[in-house]
Amino acid sequence: MFATVSYAQKSSENVFETTQDSIKKRYFIKHLGNGYLPTKYFNFDLRYLIKYNQYEGIRSGLGGITNDQFSEKYRINGYGVYGFRDGRFKYSFGGGFRLAKETNTWLNLSYTDDLQETGSTKFLTDGRFFQFFEPRLLNIDLFHKLVTKSVSIEHEFNPKLLTEAQFAVSNINPTYDYGYVLDGNIVSSFHLSTANVSLQWNPFSKFEVSENKLKETKKGYPQFTLQYTKSFKDVFKSDFNFSKLDFRTVYKIGSENNGLSEITLVSGITNGNTPLTHLYHAYPNNINKETVMQRFSVAGLNSFETMYFNEFFSDKFTTVQLKHYINPFNISEHYKPQVVLITRYALGDIKQPELHQNITFGSLKKGYTESGFEINKLLFGFGLSFTYRYGGYHLPELSDNIAFKFTFNVSL
Template identity: 60%
Template sequence: MIRKLIFVVFVLFGLSLQAQTETPINDSIKRVNLLKEIGQGFLPSKLFKFDLRYLVKYNQYEGFRSGIGGITNDEFSKKFRINSYIVYGFVDKTIKYSVGGGYKVAEDTNTWINYSYTDDLTETGSTQFILDKRFFQFFEPRLLNISLFHRHVSNKVTVEHEILPKLLSEFQVSVNNIEPKYGYTYVLDGKDYRDFGTSIGKLALQWMPFTEIDPETKKITKDGFPKFTLQYTKSFKNVFDADFNFSKTDLRVVQKFDYNEPESFSILTFTAGYAHGDTPITDMYHAYPNNINKETIGQRFSVAGINSFETMYFNEFFSDRFSTLIFKHYFEPFHFGKKFNPQLVLINRLAIGNMKNINRHDGIDFGTLEHGYTEAGFELNKLLFGFGLSTTYRYGAYHLPLEEDNIAIKFTFNITL
């Protein structure tokens, strides 16, 4: 079965590549469109766009994770789409998959109704804004070191609706069976839950008041700031045998400051979340830690993330209410030549949070962030083939006794198509 899966992955990927190489080299428009698709994580073919996110990944639980997936394109149908994937973890020796589709019910408001059935893993404590449709990196550094996953088997229906060109919305309902893949028990009213069910409704809004959008193609022509994303989640007990009542409210604001110097700018990202009710650890918050739980700086050497806390150790903190503030200042690149233009970035990060009813979470040890977690550092990006270096220092209330435990030295990886 595994050999057949790998064979299918590479055959389909190869056929798509062959289709692209048949495009005339001098056709610059098609080349530009191809690069845009790849930059968004897709490799296009005649009727289907292969999703590059599913080709190869690695994490501590699955080891290497490889598969194939994608979505039909407008050549297949402008009204109907099919999206699916299948992957295999070489350490846990388990297949994960998703099958789904959507139908466009209104062209003017770009309204879609979608359904999917998914059997896969999710990182515990990670909160996803459902309107973040395409977030693709050629290399996702945090995945390498994540160890806490829970399996979810989910039936999901979503409605996407464009209230205004700059105001997007999505409503989602899902029925989920959750199975933590680590020794965890949620204790509630004298009952132990090692696996459980949730029935969840989500409503998300994204407002981009200063973004410029082409009225005909509805594509973004100029990114504008600030951007606001608000999401509300509600879990209903006893609906389709769900076990818990809880709610979550999540907010993100992104602001960019441009300066007179070309390619010099600052980005400020504020994120906040609040979970209320009987919430298991799977649906709590971490602050996107990215430091490996090993003894020396050399053993912890890895790749820095984008908005992760580089000195915060995995599974060190969880919260039911938290906020983060991340500031990055990008200096104008040093122009040493046409192909060597490294860029210095100064960074400061703050996280604060807390948790009620910690004693309900059995089998996992963690701290809270009520005193405020702070770290600062810098990156020197694009030194060689998109790679650079970063150094980050942990200071303040959660400064550790052994000095080298407060320092994170890592690669960075930045590439733009």
């Protein structure tokens, strides 16, 4: 007896296989666009492959996290990297346990021995944001060593309101010559015990259930992020007692291919004895070199291009950034350069700068302003950026107020 297969059956099987291949391809590209190289049980994290900064030089390593095929209740993550200039190995490892599926509640533990940029603030609830490289990182030279043990809990009150709370114990050692005057003594390395609570509220985003998972189908604006940090003195030998309140909102009108306006407001304030490591900078991105062309580098996404690194630190500050994306030039199907108009403003102050020893910096109390434009996607994702500094912190030498750089924009 011979088995027979109809043409319709074969056609159906071919369609099924094509659909499956298409799904697998979309799955792969989606994860790659988020910075992961997916495998059966483990997704490699592309952020750790190779980077460069002024302190470590080339920084290279491997990292990743287990996926749902490994377990939907447990996850393990970690990375290891090596800095070729400082000759030091950095690493992190941790894991999580899901407490409730309905609210996506996770309990996490981690241990990290790495570097962190002085004056930077990270919101706990920030989603992954992957870039092929981080433009500002190339020029940063002010880092502190950070050894941190932490426990955190993630919880979704609803898809539009995400929260995360963390308690961490850290040993901090600046890589630069620095001391803080604390109770009459100069402290150059210190311990911190901190509690953080962060909220991310996206009231206008839309969600749908797809493949038994709730997924964001439309990003709505404005979006709001709020974070409170408290450092406790004498808890696990902590040296400092201070608090921080950080806020960010992003508002977008229109679409990038049809005229988009974007407003980003970031604000923060500290109270108490706060070391330089936990103060604020305004995300400067200008190298301290003499000529415009010597300062030629890569423009960041939300950084002040004419503000020099380590020029300002604040214990309270606000920045506003305005961007308007003009409709792309429709030269051909694959070649569509785009002009972006940009204005940035920063205002801040610091109460007792004399407490910070062996480092000199200014305040932002006169208000810092820069404006300029970008011409993006001129060739292979590269473009050009021009920015001019004016207002309260305009410099006497004209060329010192100018930043001329290239941009890089690629999306999968």
